[in-house]
Amino acid sequence: MRDFSRDHSALALNTATLGHNVDGFGAGWSAEQVIDGCAARGYGGVVFWRREIGANAAAIGQWARSAGLKIAGLCRSPFLVGPLSPRGREAVLDEFRSSIDMAAALTAPVLTIVVGGVEPGTKGMSESLKIVADRVSVACEYAARAGVKLALEPLNPVYGGDRSCLVTVRDAVDLCDTIGADNLGIAVDVYHVWWDTDLPAQLSRAGARRIYGFHLCDWLADTKDVLLDRGMMGDGVADIRGIRKTVENSGYDGVCEVEIFSKDNWWKRDPNEVLDVLVERFRSVC
Amino acid sequence: MRDFSRDHSALALNTATLGHNVDGFGAGWSAEQVIDGCAARGYGGVVFWRREIGANAAAIGQWARSAGLKIAGLCRSPFLVGPLSPRGREAVLDEFRSSIDMAAALTAPVLTIVVGGVEPGTKGMSESLKIVADRVSVACEYAARAGVKLALEPLNPVYGGDRSCLVTVRDAVDLCDTIGADNLGIAVDVYHVWWDTDLPAQLSRAGARRIYGFHLCDWLADTKDVLLDRGMMGDGVADIRGIRKTVENSGYDGVCEVEIFSKDNWWKRDPNEVLDVLVERFRSVC
Numbered sequence: 185m186r187d188f189s190r191d192h193s194a195l196a197l198n199t200a201t202l203g204h205n206v207d208g209f210g211a212g213w214s215a216e217q218v219i220d221g222c223a224a225r226g227y228g229g230v231v232f233w234r235r236e237i238g239a240n241a242a243a244i245g246q247w248a249r250s251a252g253l254k255i256a257g258l259c260r261s262p263f264l265v266g267p268l269s270p271r272g273r274e275a276v277l278d279e280f281r282s283s284i285d286m287a288a289a290l291t292a293p294v295l296t297i298v299v300g301g302v303e304p305g306t307k308g309m310s311e312s313l314k315i316v317a318d319r320v321s322v323a324c325e326y327a328a329r330a331g332v333k334l335a336l337e338p339l340n341p342v343y344g345g346d347r348s349c350l351v352t353v354r355d356a357v358d359l360c361d362t363i364g365a366d367n368l369g370i371a372v373d374v375y376h377v378w379w380d381t382d383l384p385a386q387l388s389r390a391g392a393r394r395i396y397g398f399h400l401c402d403w404l405a406d407t408k409d410v411l412l413d414r415g416m417m418g419d420g421v422a423d424i425r426g427i428r429k430t431v432e433n434s435g436y437d438g439v440c441e442v443e444i445f446s447k448d449n450w451w452k453r454d455p456n457e458v459l460d461v462l463v464e465r466f467r468s469v470c
Numbered sequence: 471m472r473d474f475s476r477d478h479s480a481l482a483l484n485t486a487t488l489g490h491n492v493d494g495f496g497a498g499w500s501a502e503q504v505i506d507g508c509a510a511r512g513y514g515g516v517v518f519w520r521r522e523i524g525a526n527a528a529a530i531g532q533w534a535r536s537a538g539l540k541i542a543g544l545c546r547s548p549f550l551v552g553p554l555s556p557r558g559r560e561a562v563l564d565e566f567r568s569s570i571d572m573a574a575a576l577t578a579p580v581l582t583i584v585v586g587g588v589e590p591g592t593k594g595m596s597e598s599l600k601i602v603a604d605r606v607s608v609a610c611e612y613a614a615r616a617g618v619k620l621a622l623e624p625l626n627p628v629y630g631g632d633r634s635c636l637v638t639v640r641d642a643v644d645l646c647d648t649i650g651a652d653n654l655g656i657a658v659d660v661y662h663v664w665w666d667t668d669l670p671a672q673l674s675r676a677g678a679r680r681i682y683g684f685h686l687c688d689w690l691a692d693t694k695d696v697l698l699d700r701g702m703m704g705d706g707v708a709d710i711r712g713i714r715k716t717v718e719n720s721g722y723d724g725v726c727e728v729e730i731f732s733k734d735n736w737w738k739r740d741p742n743e744v745l746d747v748l749v750e751r752f753r754s755v756c
Binding site: 305308345346378381382405410 | 528553588594595626627628630632637662666667668689690691698706708710712749
């Protein structure tokens with residue numbers, strides 16, 4: 185058991201926290217600067233987004249390893265269904281395979297999957313989830329050959345229409361069971377699951393072998409924007425400590441990845457300040 | 471079994487559909503005009519909000535009965551917990567009792583409960599739900615003496631912070647079981663539950679004796695505002711027909727109450743047009 189009072193090697197940065205809606209990171213930092221900033225503060229890992237990596241996956245992976253920082257994952261698959269997905273099964277699978285290739289080149293052990301919303305022309309979740317199952321199943325085989333694990337991330341039900349027809353951990357574990365691939369698991373994000381009283385039972389079902397990621401942030405009681413107004417840990421109403429305990433009691437022993445989309449607050453701050461606050465809040469709140 | 475192809479007496483209007491964010495209804499209609507408009511089109515019922523009733527509950531109830539329209543319910547209790555509730559247990563219970571009195575005077579068989587969000591100073595749902603259980607339990611006794619039933623309405627998890635720490639039908643049925651009052655049940659609203667693949671199992675648990683209301687609208691895939699941009703039935707991604715079937719297969723045989731908060735679309739239209747469209751969509755979509 186780590187001694188969390190003295191080190192924070194369990195803390196990882198998801199780079200979206202430093203500004204994500206603009207080209208590059210906040211204040212124009214490069215991927216290498218982000219890695220160095222995290223390593224200097226004793227973070228255990230970092231998770232990049234595909235658009236930040238481009239053709240430099242191998243070099244960035246090497247830079248992180250040299251800095252002693254783990255590449256904890258890669259965000260993310262294309263949307264697999266729904267109004268925002270690439271058009272058609274082959275286009276989806278092509279981009280999905282490219283994402284897996286990038287994760288492998290980066291030496292990211294896990295690629296996060298955000299499945300996309302309700303497929304146009306259908307109603308409710310069931311038809312869309314069937315399409316998702318088909319596409320994830322194909323990708324699992326490809327990812328297994330690349331040595332990459334895939335993490336299904338259920339999103340908050342507010343995104344059910346356009347971004348994710350997968351909205352509960354229960355449905356995500358069901359999908360894992362349906363597909364039955366050894367390299368398929370789930371990612372648990374406080375923002376998406378904080379409201380779910382069924383979480384302990386579902387994480388217990390998932391177990392250590394199927395929990396591939398744990399994401400931190402907070403849900404602001406008076407959130408202004410459900411996409412870009414996530415809260416810093418401690419500023420909202422989520423029982424973060426309780427959720428972390430539940431996740432770790434279920435056997436998860438990986439990093440806690442902070443992912444805060446916050447256009448009007450944290451994205452406007454100096455990345456150095458944000459990285460410092462994350463450490464402080466991780467120690468005091470999580 | 472009603473013949474839905476030829477009558478729509480199962481259709482009820484929740485008056486919020488005619489404009490709700492302004493004084494009075496859309497186009498300045500009175501409660502009596504709303505009743506007459508619904509009765510003339512063959513609606514089976516109407517549900518008012520407290521602010522529209524004021525001291526005229528008995529007279530409005532009488533007007534509806536004379537018009538052959540059922541008062542199907544009353545919206546709603548005060549928030550019982552959370553940042554938007556009246557301050558303190560006694561203030562909450564006072565307003566709760568007044569709401570019950572109004573329902574009785576109106577001859578509304580059911581008062582809807584929206585429980586309120588996470589109680590300030592606490593994290594997650596569990597503490598808040600305990601406070602809710604206490605307050606609802608007290609109100610159930612009062613409501614029983616008044617001949618009023620109370621319907622717990624779980625809201626979409628997006629409202630979990632400020633408006634409802636009760637966000638799933640599962641939690642609502644659990645709360646009914648905990649309190650164990652004969653006049654306590656649930657209200658099922660398409661907007662709040664459309665994403666929930668666990669719905670059939672939970673409605674089966676609830677059964678006919680505990681489903682007191684069913685609310686219609688649609689979830690727009692590209693919703694602009696989670697409070698005031700609900701969709702007209704057929705314009706969104708909810709499987710409304712499937713949900714209705716599930717609700718009625720669970721034994722519910724009451725009205726289908728259309729409740730559409732739509733500041734920039736339906737609230738801007740002539741109430742006569744809205745009432746006509748509801749009938750058409752109810753027949754063709756639901």
